[in-house]
Amino acid sequence: MSLIRGTSLQGYPELVSMLGADPERLLYAAGIPRQAVGDSGSFIRYLSLIAALESAAHATGARDFGRQLAIRQGIEILGPVGLVALTAPTAAEALRALDQYFAVYSPAIKGMIDSQRGSRYARFEFRIELKRLPPHQQVIELSLGVTLQIYGLILGSGFKPVSVHLPHDALAPVPDYVDYFGCPVRFAEPFCGFRFRRTELQRPLPSHNAVHDVVRQYLQSIAPPADATLAVAARTLTRRLLPTGGLTLELVAGQLLVHPRTLQRHLAAEGTSFEASVDQLRREEAERYLRDTDVPLGQLAGLLGYSEQSVLTRACHRWFGASPSAYRRALRQLGARAPAKGVTRPPAERSLSASADQGK
Numbered sequence: 001m002s003l004i005r006g007t008s009l010q011g012y013p014e015l016v017s018m019l020g021a022d023p024e025r026l027l028y029a030a031g032i033p034r035q036a037v038g039d040s041g042s043f044i045r046y047l048s049l050i051a052a053l054e055s056a057a058h059a060t061g062a063r064d065f066g067r068q069l070a071i072r073q074g075i076e077i078l079g080p081v082g083l084v085a086l087t088a089p090t091a092a093e094a095l096r097a098l099d100q101y102f103a104v105y106s107p108a109i110k111g112m113i114d115s116q117r118g119s120r121y122a123r124f125e126f127r128i129e130l131k132r133l134p135p136h137q138q139v140i141e142l143s144l145g146v147t148l149q150i151y152g153l154i155l156g157s158g159f160k161p162v163s164v165h166l167p168h169d170a171l172a173p174v175p176d177y178v179d180y181f182g183c184p185v186r187f188a189e190p191f192c193g194f195r196f197r198r199t200e201l202q203r204p205l206p207s208h209n210a211v212h213d214v215v216r217q218y219l220q221s222i223a224p225p226a227d228a229t230l231a232v233a234a235r236t237l238t239r240r241l242l243p244t245g246g247l248t249l250e251l252v253a254g255q256l257l258v259h260p261r262t263l264q265r266h267l268a269a270e271g272t273s274f275e276a277s278v279d280q281l282r283r284e285e286a287e288r289y290l291r292d293t294d295v296p297l298g299q300l301a302g303l304l305g306y307s308e309q310s311v312l313t314r315a316c317h318r319w320f321g322a323s324p325s326a327y328r329r330a331l332r333q334l335g336a337r338a339p340a341k342g343v344t345r346p347p348a349e350r351s352l353s354a355s356a357d358q359g360k
Contacts, residue, residue: 007076032052051134081101082150086154109127111124112124285304
């Protein structure tokens with residue numbers, strides 16, 4: 001199972017309603033929480049996205065549903081990934097940044113540029129990195145429509161592809177495709193994407209170097225580096241997926257496109273396991289939130305992927321020897337990071353924790 005951010009469905013309820021169908025029913029049937037739609041902090045299953053788009057096209061009779069939805073989306077759905085591209089100094093660097101950090105938006109999909117040296121044209125190719133997919137023509141057309149809008153925003157309003165290539169037959173009259181994409185469209189092609197002039201890659205962009213560096217640093221902190229070990233990549237992804245509440249070994253392995261047993265072997269080689277790694281990350285995040293924020297405990301439980309606050313309370317007693325509220329008070333009053341479990345606390349901290357627990 002692989003995921004994509006909720007912004008991938010930005011504009012979906014409004015478009016479905018405008019076309020005369022019930023978006024709530026379609027989202028429910030696809031297993032997508034309504035609050036996740038358009039939310040950059042939420043993740044949905046990529047297969048659920050496919051189901052929502054295909055069912056909407058059927059329910060509304062709009063064979064061009066994916067392309068219509070693309071008009072309602074843009075680079076903002078990518079969040080910081082889009083910002084790092086917009087602030088790059090050249091078009092080539094902007095597109096490389098999109099490729100490097102796209103897994104932050106969804107590891108299920110990949111967009112690659114082949115500069116095709118010796119040719120006048122470069123090629124963009126879109127791939128879904130999942131096997132045994134159901135029919136998904138709508139998500140293909142949505143993805144290409146949004147990608148071309150992003151390219152137009154980065155490269156300027158004068159950007160036009162030379163040709164668009166779709167792996168399926170036309171879903172609507174061919175002239176509609178030509179009007180939509182503004183170029184010849186070829187169907188039943190061996191790849192999905194478009195060709196454009198290579199000279200576009202050398203186009204300079206307005207300078208936003210300071211913003212670009214800040215956003216790139218942020219993305220590097222949440223996306224595993226290209227040369228990261230599988231265990232490091234799994235830890236980075238696990239931290240990002242904690243709030244989804246459905247964190248499993250199979251989910252993380254699927255996101256990384258490896259078998260669960262392969263991931264477990266790599267974790268074991270580094271002296272840990274998936275369960276121990278998740279528990280350690282939850283402990284680190286809990287301590288950070290309790291030390292540095294006033295987030296309510298019920299909300300903190302959700303941020304750590306727990307279904308109930310009582311589960312958080314039991315975990316804190318196991319990690320810190322105190323309830324979450326008592327541990328937060330101890331951290332604030334001592335004004336210092338609490339020691340790790342197993343390290344003897346100073347007498348003042350022991351008495352503070354004890355009195356805090358008694359007062360709870």
